[in-house]
Amino acid sequence: SSHNLFSALRAAFPSDLDATAVQTDEGLHYSWRDLDRATAMMANLLQSLDLPEGSRVAVQVEKSVEAMMLYLATLRAGYVFLPLNTAYQSAEIAYFIGNAEPAVVVCSGANFGWVSKIAFKAGTQHVFTLNDDRTGSWLDRAAHHSDQHQAAPRQADDLAAILYTSGTTGRSKGAMLTHGNMLSNALTLQDYWGWKRGDVLIHALPIFHVHGLFVAIHGALINGSKMIWMAKFDPKRAIGYMAEATVFMGVPTLYVRMLAEPTLNKAAVKNMRLFIAGSAPLLIETFAEWQARTGHTILERYGMSETAMLTSNPYSADKRYAKQSERRGGTVGFPLPGVSLRVRGDDGQDLPVGEIGGIQVKGPNVFKGYWRMPEKTAEEFTADGFFKTGDVGKVDERGYVTIVGRSKDLIISGGYNVYPAEIEGYINEMKGVAESAVVGVPHPDFGEVGVAVVIAKPGAALRPEAIIAELKAKLANFKIPKKCFVVAELPRNTMGKVQKNVLRTEFQNAMN
């Protein structure tokens, strides 16, 4: 039998195909039938191109319902979807297209000139345009095709997408995900997060990343749930939609932005069932403030491009963990059902409860490997098949997982390990501090030392020496950042992740 992910999503469509599947912020309504017919036409268009098996369809377009349809159509036709961040410019697009050698490239009309040049040079045969106002050659061509299409048979192990990682720690790598990876994760989350009939999702995230593309879209579709589609996140409008929605997913910065709106209160969220956060650490302060303002406890989860979702705080009592149902701020919860997670030391030994080490995972959701990087892939898997996430963390006696940072951000100072998240936690608690980032910079004696980069709350005046003095009163000397800088903002990528590599470069000479 076929394991095409599209077929599983299609089978979950409600029986009333005329009901609304997607409602946009422009007031458009797309029915389930619209999704079915349009993806059939697009899949037929793809098939008419006679592409070799396993061809990549690379897409860099603004967020639109049609762009989501293009994703679903690629699955349906059995090709490999490759989304690209809309922020990428020519050097980045040249790298991704050169690396992935897509047979088809779809870009916005405004970028057609330079993107098509890059694509044709890389051997791509077909370049289409797709704009966020329902125009473009992709739609013109699809309109000539039949609205009936039998999904291409695919095995669970067949490639469905290549998702380039966010490039937070270095050059992006293409994570090869299969139909089986994504379906298993979607079904696990549907159950674990208690999705039910009548749920409505506010889709506020970009769709070139695992969070918006897989967690959000698969989550709604596999449950036959309507989406309220925001082409761009706007805190006021998102709060407004909560009256008719039940589930919201966001990166931490979206929550921070909504908290700044006076319209956010208990009445505004009374129809909501669940708020989910992930992709970057949620500050405990945001977690607590959200609870106080809305009465809702944000459910934080953890995942990555290579694995989709790995851990989650419980939605309701988890039988596997003594029926604990508490969503604990500062943690990312329990390994999801089906995911094995362990914490290993530098020598590969299993670590006792509570000790910090490298997080390794195994499960049906874990990817096949990095696209055209067999050595890198081999390096990142252990002999017994666990994937080394590159994240550093611990598991407490109750089973909750905490991420303390990334192994690449770890500071080794005079031979001691310093975990930036620990120091940041102390700084963030100080009066007048909005947030902070601690990064390692070269030091002539210690090899590396920490430097603290701190953002003040509006109106607060911070003194760097006072911050360091306060840390000295609380922490061992080797952990104390040797310098502190108060700056206006932290460099972040589009997913709201702090770019510590940018900070390291910026402050690399701080100790000379």
Ligand code: ATP
């Ligand atoms: P690259 O691998 O190219 O450096 P990236 O790791 O940021 O980029 P993604 O796959 O988008 O690319 O992000 C996955 C990472 O995001 C995880 O490895 C983890 O470090 C971080 N992350 C995701 N969710 C959480 C969370 N809830 N708390 C802390 N970190 C998180």
Ligand code: MG
């Ligand atoms: Mg990564």
